[in-house]
Amino acid sequence: MSAENNDSLVISTDPLHPANLIPELCRSFYHLGWVTGTGGGICIREGDKVYIAPSGVQKERIEPTHIFVLPYPQAPSLHADRVFLRRPPVLKESACTPLFWNSFDIRDAGSCIHTHSQHAVMVTLLWTGPTFTISHQMIKGVRVAGTGNALSYLDTLEVPIIENTPNEEDLKDSMAEAMNRYPDAPGVLVRRHGVYVWGPDWQKAKTQTECLDYLFEIAVKMKLAGLPTVLNP
Amino acid sequence: MSAENNDSLVISTDPLHPANLIPELCRSFYHLGWVTGTGGGICIREGDKVYIAPSGVQKERIEPTHIFVLPYPQAPSLHADRVFLRRPPVLKESACTPLFWNSFDIRDAGSCIHTHSQHAVMVTLLWTGPTFTISHQMIKGVRVAGTGNALSYLDTLEVPIIENTPNEEDLKDSMAEAMNRYPDAPGVLVRRHGVYVWGPDWQKAKTQTECLDYLFEIAVKMKLAGLPTVLNP
Amino acid sequence: MSAENNDSLVISTDPLHPANLIPELCRSFYHLGWVTGTGGGICIREGDKVYIAPSGVQKERIEPTHIFVLPYPQAPSLHADRVFLRRPPVLKESACTPLFWNSFDIRDAGSCIHTHSQHAVMVTLLWTGPTFTISHQMIKGVRVAGTGNALSYLDTLEVPIIENTPNEEDLKDSMAEAMNRYPDAPGVLVRRHGVYVWGPDWQKAKTQTECLDYLFEIAVKMKLAGLPTVLNP
Amino acid sequence: MSAENNDSLVISTDPLHPANLIPELCRSFYHLGWVTGTGGGICIREGDKVYIAPSGVQKERIEPTHIFVLPYPQAPSLHADRVFLRRPPVLKESACTPLFWNSFDIRDAGSCIHTHSQHAVMVTLLWTGPTFTISHQMIKGVRVAGTGNALSYLDTLEVPIIENTPNEEDLKDSMAEAMNRYPDAPGVLVRRHGVYVWGPDWQKAKTQTECLDYLFEIAVKMKLAGLPTVLNP
Numbered sequence: 001m002s003a004e005n006n007d008s009l010v011i012s013t014d015p016l017h018p019a020n021l022i023p024e025l026c027r028s029f030y031h032l033g034w035v036t037g038t039g040g041g042i043c044i045r046e047g048d049k050v051y052i053a054p055s056g057v058q059k060e061r062i063e064p065t066h067i068f069v070l071p072y073p074q075a076p077s078l079h080a081d082r083v084f085l086r087r088p089p090v091l092k093e094s095a096c097t098p099l100f101w102n103s104f105d106i107r108d109a110g111s112c113i114h115t116h117s118q119h120a121v122m123v124t125l126l127w128t129g130p131t132f133t134i135s136h137q138m139i140k141g142v143r144v145a146g147t148g149n150a151l152s153y154l155d156t157l158e159v160p161i162i163e164n165t166p167n168e169e170d171l172k173d174s175m176a177e178a179m180n181r182y183p184d185a186p187g188v189l190v191r192r193h194g195v196y197v198w199g200p201d202w203q204k205a206k207t208q209t210e211c212l213d214y215l216f217e218i219a220v221k222m223k224l225a226g227l228p229t230v231l232n233p
Numbered sequence: 234m235s236a237e238n239n240d241s242l243v244i245s246t247d248p249l250h251p252a253n254l255i256p257e258l259c260r261s262f263y264h265l266g267w268v269t270g271t272g273g274g275i276c277i278r279e280g281d282k283v284y285i286a287p288s289g290v291q292k293e294r295i296e297p298t299h300i301f302v303l304p305y306p307q308a309p310s311l312h313a314d315r316v317f318l319r320r321p322p323v324l325k326e327s328a329c330t331p332l333f334w335n336s337f338d339i340r341d342a343g344s345c346i347h348t349h350s351q352h353a354v355m356v357t358l359l360w361t362g363p364t365f366t367i368s369h370q371m372i373k374g375v376r377v378a379g380t381g382n383a384l385s386y387l388d389t390l391e392v393p394i395i396e397n398t399p400n401e402e403d404l405k406d407s408m409a410e411a412m413n414r415y416p417d418a419p420g421v422l423v424r425r426h427g428v429y430v431w432g433p434d435w436q437k438a439k440t441q442t443e444c445l446d447y448l449f450e451i452a453v454k455m456k457l458a459g460l461p462t463v464l465n466p
Numbered sequence: 467m468s469a470e471n472n473d474s475l476v477i478s479t480d481p482l483h484p485a486n487l488i489p490e491l492c493r494s495f496y497h498l499g500w501v502t503g504t505g506g507g508i509c510i511r512e513g514d515k516v517y518i519a520p521s522g523v524q525k526e527r528i529e530p531t532h533i534f535v536l537p538y539p540q541a542p543s544l545h546a547d548r549v550f551l552r553r554p555p556v557l558k559e560s561a562c563t564p565l566f567w568n569s570f571d572i573r574d575a576g577s578c579i580h581t582h583s584q585h586a587v588m589v590t591l592l593w594t595g596p597t598f599t600i601s602h603q604m605i606k607g608v609r610v611a612g613t614g615n616a617l618s619y620l621d622t623l624e625v626p627i628i629e630n631t632p633n634e635e636d637l638k639d640s641m642a643e644a645m646n647r648y649p650d651a652p653g654v655l656v657r658r659h660g661v662y663v664w665g666p667d668w669q670k671a672k673t674q675t676e677c678l679d680y681l682f683e684i685a686v687k688m689k690l691a692g693l694p695t696v697l698n699p
Numbered sequence: 700m701s702a703e704n705n706d707s708l709v710i711s712t713d714p715l716h717p718a719n720l721i722p723e724l725c726r727s728f729y730h731l732g733w734v735t736g737t738g739g740g741i742c743i744r745e746g747d748k749v750y751i752a753p754s755g756v757q758k759e760r761i762e763p764t765h766i767f768v769l770p771y772p773q774a775p776s777l778h779a780d781r782v783f784l785r786r787p788p789v790l791k792e793s794a795c796t797p798l799f800w801n802s803f804d805i806r807d808a809g810s811c812i813h814t815h816s817q818h819a820v821m822v823t824l825l826w827t828g829p830t831f832t833i834s835h836q837m838i839k840g841v842r843v844a845g846t847g848n849a850l851s852y853l854d855t856l857e858v859p860i861i862e863n864t865p866n867e868e869d870l871k872d873s874m875a876e877a878m879n880r881y882p883d884a885p886g887v888l889v890r891r892h893g894v895y896v897w898g899p900d901w902q903k904a905k906t907q908t909e910c911l912d913y914l915f916e917i918a919v920k921m922k923l924a925g926l927p928t929v930l931n932p
Contacts, residue, residue: 037374037444058440116371118451125460136863136891138815141736153865153891164369166386192369192386207757211736218817224458225923227824270607270677291673349604351684358693397602399619425602425619457691503840503910524906582837584917591926630835632852658835659852690924 006086009049009069018044018051019064021202026053030060034115034213040194042113043100044202048072052100054091068093072104095168099175099196106179107147109198111205119216120195124161126223131182132159132189134219134229141211146186146198156230157215158182161189187212239319242282242302251277251284252297254435259286263293267348267446273427275346276333277435281305285333287324301326305337328401329429332408336431339412340380344438345431352449353428357394359456364415365392365422367452367462374444379419379431389463390448391415394422420445472552475515475535484510484517485530487668492519496526500581500679506660508579509566510668514538518566520557534559538570561634565641565662572645573613575664577671585682586661590627592689597648598625598655600685600695607677612652612664622696623681624648627655653678705785708748708768717743717750718763720901725752729759733814733912739893741812742799743901747771751799753790767792771803794867795895798874802897805878806846810904811897818915819894823860825922830881831858831888833918833928840910845885845897855929856914857881860888886911 010019025042029035038059043052050070053062069086087093094100096114103109123132135156142151151157160178165171171190178188186208187197197212199205219229243252258275262268271292276285283303286295302319320326327333329347336342356365368389375384384390393411398404404423411421419441420430430445432438452462476485491508495501504525509518516536519528535552553559560566562580569575589598601622608617617623626644631637637656644654652674653663663678665671685695709718724741728734737758742751749769752761768785786792793799795813802808822831834855841850850856859877864870870889877887885907886896896911898904918928 036447037371037440039371039374039444058436116447118447118454121370121451122454122458125455126458137820138736138738138892141738153863164386193371203757207736211738214735214815214817218820221817221821222824225821225825269680270604270673272604272607272677291669349680351680351687354603354684355687355691358688359691397619426604502913503837503906505837505840505910524902582913584913584920587836587917588920588924591921592924630852659837 003084003087005089006069007065009086010051010064010067012064017064018046018202019067019069022051022053022067023062023064025202025206026059026062029113029115032117032213034113034117034209035059036116039116040114041094041096042111042202042205043094043096044111045072045104045109048074049085050100050104052094052097054088055094055096056092066091070097096196098169098172102172102176102179103146103196103198106176107145107198108200109147109205110200111202112196112198113205113209114194114196115209115213116194117213117216119213119220120189121192122220123216124189124191124193126220127161130161132161132216132219133157134215136231137215137218137229139211139215142186142208142215143199143204144184144186146205146208147200148184157186159185159187159189159195159212161191163191164193236317236320238322239302240298242319243284243297243300245297250297251279251435252300252302255284255286255300256295256297258435258439259292259295262346262348265350265446267346267350267442268292269349272349273347274327274329275344275435275438276327276329277344278305278337278342281307282318283333283337285327285330287321288327288329289325299324303330331402331405332429335405335409335412336379336429339409340378340431341433342380342431342438343433344435345429346438346442347427347429348442348446349427350446350449352446352453353422354425355453356449357422357424357426359453360394363394365394365449365452366390367448369464370448370451370462372444372448375419375441375448376432376437377417377419379438379441380433381417390419392418392420392422392428392445394424396424397426469550469553471555472535473531475552476517476530476533478530483530484512484668485533485535488517488519488533489528489530491668491672492525492528495579495581498583498679500579500583500675501525502582505582506580507560507562508577508668508671509560509562510577511538511570511575514540515551516566516570518560518563520554521560521562522558532557536563562662564635564638568638568642568645569612569662569664572642573611573664574666575613575671576666577668578662578664579671579675580660580662581675581679582660583679583682585679585686586655587658588686589682590655590657590659592686593627596627598627598682598685599623600681602697603681603684603695605677605681608652608674608681609665609670610650610652612671612674613666614650623652625651625653625655625661625678627657629657630659702783702786704788705768706764708785709750709763709766711763716763717745717901718766721750721752721766722761722763724901724905725758725761728812728814731816731912733812733816733908734758735815738815739813740793740795741810741901741904742793742795743810744771744803744808747773748784749799749803751793751796753787754793754795755791765790769796797868797871798895801871801875801878802845802895805875806844806897807899808846808897808904809899810901811895812904812908813893813895814908814912815893816912816915818912818919819888820891821919822915823888823890823892825919826860829860831860831915831918832856833914835930836914836917836928838910838914841885841907841914842898842903843883843885845904845907846899847883856885858884858886858888858894858911860890862890863892 041053100112103112160182162174197209274286285301333345336345395407430442507519518534566578569578628640663675740752751767799811802811859881861873896908
């Protein structure tokens with residue numbers, strides 16, 4: 001069966017099947033302001049398959065049949081982000097794919113979320129250096145490296161900020177470099193663009209994205225009110 | 234059959250029929266704060282017919298039978314924005330009609346959206362000159378002239394701002410003039426009033442309106458935080 | 467049949483029956499932030515009957531059987547705001563009743579809405595005088611006196627602000643006085659409390675409340691950004 | 700029957716059964732921004748049983764079978780917050796449990812809500828002392844001590860602020876101390892963390908949380924606009 005019409009990979013009565021979850025989650029992300037105007041998205045890796053939302057479509061109107069499926073073989077040498085088990089005709093694959101792959105290859109993530117949240121963007125405008133930092137807030141929902149132990153209230157969360165490029169694919173190397181330089185970071189901010197957040201599965205990727213977005217939002221409010229976001233730095 | 238009760242033009246079981254889409258989209262726009270208090274709206278052109286929401290009604294409670302249908306013949310000399318194939322009794326045609334027509338006649342648009350979004354209005358208050366400009370933000374979802382190629386992150390988006398008039402119809406000429414003077418602009422802002430955005434079809438008109446509203450919102454935040462919205466102007 | 471259990475007045479299969487509309491509208495107002503924490507509400511007058519939501523309940527969880535029904539006889543001398551055709555046991559009648567009555571008696575309104583919207587409250591804090599004024603905004607959705615002709619873009623909207631009292635009923639006289647002193651006003655703001663807005667029917671009362679709330683919101687933004695809300699005062 | 704699988708305690712066709720209400724309320728709290736990223740929650744005490752949402756899960760996706768049930772015997776000497784009538788396998792009990800118990804033991808509350816609302820957190824950042832105070836706002840929906848008489852517009856509401864700790868359980872003593880020191884307070888703020896609010900039943904706990912959140916939100920706006928939140932202190 002050709003990759004063009006391999007519908008069996010995305011048709012399921014299980015509401016937790018990735019091809020059902022991704023449309024539902026994208027609708028929810030739309031209402032959170034994370035994927036407005038076709039931007040942003042989510043991918044889920046289950047076993048040796050990766051499910052990704054298409055590019056350039058209304059994220060709140062995705063159907064299971066719009067989902068791309070890519071292989072993720074165990075052997076790293078076989079990893080390639082442009083091979084498809086299922087490729088819906090007409091639709092375009094997500095430009096985020098190589099960046100999602102970073103989270104799989106470098107952090108063994110099971111899911112990665114990309115948002116254009118204005119809180120994330122404002123953080124990258126108000127923190128002009130290479131990282132965003134915050135402490136003494138509700139950072140317990142965030143895990144070290146996105147997949148490790150939960151942070152403590154007394155820890156300082158540090159998220160690297162990389163510079164944006166016109167083509168999303170071109171962020172792959174600088175994102176990987178930031179992930180290696182900041183091995184404890186649960187995500188990577190992209191200046192004037194948004195954020196990538198990952199986790200061991202879609203549930204934790206989603207709750208960590210919520211936690212980080214919450215922290216970005218309160219950090220912007222604090223900064224504009226003249227309050228420091230890190231105590232005893 | 235008279236234009237008063239030509240229901241066959243608006244009764245369809247296809248959820249993507251314009252007479253079904255317009256009520257659904259208006260409900261969504263209501264929750265985005267774009268069409269509060271009866272203001273704003275959307276029109277869709279399909280082939281030689283134009284579908285428009287009525288004026289002065291609750292935009293989140295429109296029914297398919299409330300939709301006006303106007304002809305859009307191929308010959309430009311036959312274009313007229315006050316002829317009706319279907320005109321629901323009691324209801325009033327949208328005062329935006331001549332402005333929507335600008336997007337058809339000048340840009341060959343397939344859909345045009347008008348919002349009273351506060352982000353758009355604040356932009357017209359904080360940018361006191363004839364245009365709003367922004368660069369180095371997520372402007373990739375916006376197309377040159379609304380119907381051309383996608384902008385790049387490095388481009389500067391420029392949207393003209395025209396002055397408001399008490400009667401919406403009276404904006405027709407100044408909107409057309411702005412569209413001709415700024416042939417690359419994907420929309421026209423109206424000072425202290427809102428914005429008109431168009432696209433080749435309703436999907437792209439809607440996603441571009443979302444992109445522009447996102448840019449207006451972040452631009453207002455940046456301006457109030459003392460950050461420039463154009464780099465290396 | 468006693469007023470305690472006269473259910474026939476509120477049981478109807480018509481979704482536009484006031485006893486069905488009020489719960490639906492209150493749910494919507496809850497999500498707009500207008501009636502949070504049991505505050506605020508709406509009443510609808512149809513012919514010689516007035517339908518009112520109860521006091522002190524979760525406004526997003528009202529059922530038709532919670533609705534109070536009061537008579538509104540034609541002869542003004544018979545008007546009384548504490549007589550009930552239907553009075554649900556356990557529940558308390560709205561303390562807003564005498565204020566709603568002002569809109570019926572003085573403006574012949576068909577519906578009156580009371581919100582605790584933070585935009586309204588902020589307006590009463592930032593405008594310390596007896597009225598709030600705004601011009602050159604989208605005020606076309608507002609009618610002179612709430613029931614007359616639509617305002618024009620060039621008009622100046624003036625809404626009186628009365629001082630709050632611990633008991634809502636005690637606002638009746640000062641609200642009436644403000645309505646008489648500002649006969650063109652479509653509503654009355656209550657300092658540090660909220661706003662009352664009326665219209666000839668529930669549709670227009672609601673869309674006018676939306677318009678005014680929109681104007682309060684943008685006015686607060688303008689004030690905090692140092693922009694005047696009235697041009698050429 | 701073991702506590703692991705005692706489903707009869709949480710399976711009910713009554714929508715007002717606590718095991719049905721808690722998931723519904725948590726979904727609503729999620730959309731209010733109170734329990735984003737797994738944080739926050741609610742417990743309901745009915746007779747001699749307490750129903751609590753699990754810890755560390757997506758609060759908008761809780762099912763009745765996720766609910767923990769604990770005994771609350773009449774004799775205070777028998778009170779213990781780590782005994783379970785029902786303990787779903789896999790899931791973790793809420794770390795808020797000892798704090799919820801404070802509201803039962805000290806105020807005889809029937810329900811307690813914990814939010815991470817950003818309005819609450821901002822209040823604890825802008826009010827650096829041991830309490831938050833406000834007067835002359837819509838505080839009528841708040842009750843003395845959370846379970847007593849309604850406050851009046853002229854009263855000053857005072858809510859203690861305790862300092863946060865890395866482990867939620869460790870807040871139990873300082874929360875109890877604050878409740879005893881401020882016997883009229885309807886809730887306790889936790890610096891850089893959120894708020895605990897209680898009431899005689901879930902309805903009043905919820906409406907009071909809404910009222911307090913409304914007051915926190917407007918207080919932050921007033922503070923940032925340079926307006927005092929207490930008149931004639």
